[in-house]
Amino acid sequence: MRRRRLDQARRALLAPTGGTVVEIAARWQFAESSHFIRTFRRYCAQTPAQGGCVLAGGCSELG
Numbered sequence: 001m002r003r004r005r006l007d008q009a010r011r012a013l014l015a016p017t018g019g020t021v022v023e024i025a026a027r028w029q030f031a032e033s034s035h036f037i038r039t040f041r042r043y044c045a046q047t048p049a050q051g052g053c054v055l056a057g058g059c060s061e062l063g
Contacts (some may be wrong), residue, residue, distance in 0.1 A: 005029065006043055009036070013048050021048045 005028045012018035012027065019027070025036035040048050 002039070006040060009040070009048070010044070024048070 009024050009028045009030075012024045013021070018024060021037065022033045025033040028036070030036035030039070037047055
């Protein structure tokens with residue numbers, strides 16, 4: 001479940017109208033944006049604000 005939410009959030013971050021990190025965290029049911037940022041960084045090796053997993057070659061730990 002977390003993998004799916006992070007993948008959808010990553011896609012939203014890359015979309016031109018995806019919204020802010022706070023809005024995306026809320027949309028994908030993370031209780032707090034700080035929790036979303038920590039979880040995203042753990043799986044993607046960078047923060048959501050650094051451009052999402054695509055720039056790092058994908059979220060290898062999600063699989």
